[in-house]
Amino acid sequence: MTTSEHALASPSTAPLRIVGDVTVGFPASRTGYGQATYGNTQPQTERATWIAVWADGGVTAYAGKVEYGQNIRTGLAIEVADELRVGLDDVEVVLGDTDRVPWDMGTFGSQSTARVGWQLRKAAATAREAIMALASDRLDLPVSDLEASAGEVRPKADPSRGISYADLLAGQSIEREIAERPTVFGPSEFTLMGRAQRQRVDALDRVTGRAVYSQDVLPQGVLYASILRPPAYGARPTRIDLSAAERMPGVVRVVDEGDLIAVLGESDEAAALGARAAVIDWQLREGQPSRFDMPALLVASGVDGYAVQEAGDLDEGFRAASSVIESTYYIPYIAPAPMEPRAAVAVWEGDRLTVWAGTQRPFGIRQELAAAFGIEESRVRVIAPEIGGGFGAKSPYGLAIEAARLAKVAGQSVRVAFTRVEETMWSNFRPAAIVRIKSGFDAQGRITAWQSDAYHSGERVMIGRRGADTPYDVPHVRSLVYRSDSPLPSGSYRSLGAAVNHFAREAHMDEIAEAAGLDPVELRLRNLSHPRFRRVLETAASDFGWSGSRLGEGRGAGIALGIDVGSYVATAVELSVTGRDVRVHRVQASLDCGLVVNPEGALNQMEGSIVMGLGGTLFEASDFEDGRLLNAGFARYRVPRIVDTPRIDVRFVGDDTDPSTGAGEPGLVPLSAAVTGAVWGATGVRHRELPVTRHL
């Protein structure tokens, strides 16, 4: 994003500043998901400036979130502009720079609009009230006789006597605390929120190549690092000889700190050639599990079975059933594979450290850097520029510390950048999982008992628990989630484990429908009383023109529902299967995410999450053996392409009066089961293992 003078100026010089608490940047309570997942990053100061209104009437909004494709810059600008009654072009949003924005836990869990958007709306409304008060004095009219519009305050009785914000703020220096309950506008008064916008606020930078991503940060005189990383997980160097590397042209120095071996060059080329001249013998760690060991390993190593949902008495539920079925679902690891591999640049000025890193949690990385070098957090600045995709994976960002360590040794700024293969191998994968479901139901297809045991790989238990509860009306239910060993580094991924848990549950609902001789939509409705779930399902089915799973001639339809980050979603899919080829023709989704601030942005997110979901459902699986990753590059890891993309239609069915919930992740959760349901409709074969095309 091209930054203006305002964005670079200190907000303390603005005539009107709105300050407030920073802890809204928590995605959940201090003991919740964010805390469990990312440790104890804490704000250094409790308050910060959220909005500055400048002498020329321009507005800057500050948020600790980062932009990695969710288009929050536009969404937040819309909220601020609408509440402040200024033009969208008058608002600039500053994100992700720890020296300039309110502390924030990190950009994940679709919290940006829900929490920070709301905070900024309240801040903007507070600013409007402060400006109205100035106008009231100036015009000698009560505030109730005034209205704000297009950057002016006008007497309702005589709009021609409007005074501009710039005029009202001339010579002022006002600081206001965000009001507890400012008068925010209701849906009927919105001028920007919920309306289609002509374009994103950062569109021009993105189509001209001016947007700066972490790969593009290249300060004068920066050294390029090539880090010699192990060829396999767990491999250790037994002999390191960097003498030839050191003599290569353009190599400035070599670094061997045991856990960090690097060649620093004047150019990327010099560093890469130098690294090639390095001689390292690696000792591999023997006896590591392979991809084929995963299903058994997940179950055998599962510990800490946690009851995500428990009610009634399972024995009683199964006794009341006329049929009982049991199935197991397996989902392998998949790679987030954002288009931009990570990169970081570190610059030391004395004991002050600045690091550019495309991370989803700049404040967390700041804390890690401060701890690594034993300095105060106030001495560290982390700047997250534009991020070329993250999908949850770019929260950990070890490159930031590597770059800072190397820059310290070199006494010069250093850039560390992942290659594609490094990005895949040294990032983290969506956990592999196995889910066993046993269900009992009566002759009418009403579910009497539901027993689910899910085993997700990895230490971070919140990943596997997300979405593991059933929304259906089941009197006797127990859903346990276990934590299992993870041979690969596993971590966050769009919707965490929710897509995995939803796949198992919704695929199982299809099996109940088949066993009970009912249509999949009818079966679901018979077991579903929650009105928001019913509405998304009924809307998706009718928009799609649902007429059953089997469409004949190798064609099938599938449908599934779900909930993620507080948003209700249902999706129907039509596809055909020819040999080992699955062609998805169309996807119809309905989403209830409450108030939709930026419909085009939410739509874009839904479309994207559906395409991403198709990848994991149809093609993607990360293969490994003896600690080696076998398909790290795109040559062997198939992701969806434009020719794999179906027609996608989305309808928003939420109420404007419900608070905004996330739109970036829910699209993923019903998709896999909708696809496998459609594959069953087309072929008569149930797929309980993903990705589908490997099992055709």
Add this chain to the structure above:
Amino acid sequence: MAITLNVNGARREAAHGERNLLSFLRFDLGLTGTKYGCGEGLCGACTVLVDGQALRSCMTTVGAVAGGEVTTIEGLSPGTSVEDLHPVQRAFVEEQAMQCGYCIPGFIMGAVGLLNRRPDASAGEIREALAEHMCRCGTYQRIAAAVERAASGGGAS
């Protein structure tokens, strides 16, 4: 041996002909609008035009294109406002065909290359031509719509 080539209408010098074109553009000239995505010719993020034809810059050297005219995303239009964008760029803005945006310069250059060859490319031809590009954010439906819009609106230049 130093070698000269034309980039966005200006003569530029590279230290030697074996220099990777993508690295040369990004690191030596600072033209960072051309992106690195895979370095293996598989994602299209690094696409530039050479004599109007789309080319993966990560897969070629400066020497191999020295006789031609290289155009990067920065050289496609002045880009100071939506009005003075290249028609393909403008179509991407109008369709909001971008999420993180990292793949977008590559897609735009690939689409311009296609429309230079086939100004009235059909929807099917557009998808075929862009199948070598990746957008992990899954913006494909909008990208296809944008290029179709530019094609019917005379996207070639």
